[in-house]
Amino acid sequence: MKITxxxxxxxxxxxxxxxxxxxxxxxNLSALRDELLAxxxxxxxSLARGKSVRMALNQVMSDESARLSEGCEVAFFxxxxxx
Numbered sequence: 001m002k003i004t005x006x007x008x009x010x011x012x013x014x015x016x017x018x019x020x021x022x023x024x025x026x027x028n029l030s031a032l033r034d035e036l037l038a039x040x041x042x043x044x045x046s047l048a049r050g051k052s053v054r055m056a057l058n059q060v061m062s063d064e065s066a067r068l069s070e071g072c073e074v075a076f077f078x079x080x081x082x083x
Contacts, residue, residue: 030064
């Protein structure tokens with residue numbers, strides 16, 4: 001399925017892009033995060049399991065069990081963001 005992934009603040013800076021459209025087979029946010037960890041060293045570092053990363057699904061704060069659907073929007077951001 002195709003989804004839009006958005007990155008904010010320090011995660012955006014580390015990855016080098018603010019958003020991307022991805023084809024994924026992930027069924028939930030946890031599986032998507034695992035998929036992204038394998039995408040590049042920058043993804044692996046900024047989204048590492050030991051780091052505090054917030055996630056939103058369709059602009060609603062969500063935990064890793066939230067299920068993905070075709071065309072959804074996923075956002076990753078650190079716990080505190082600034083302007």
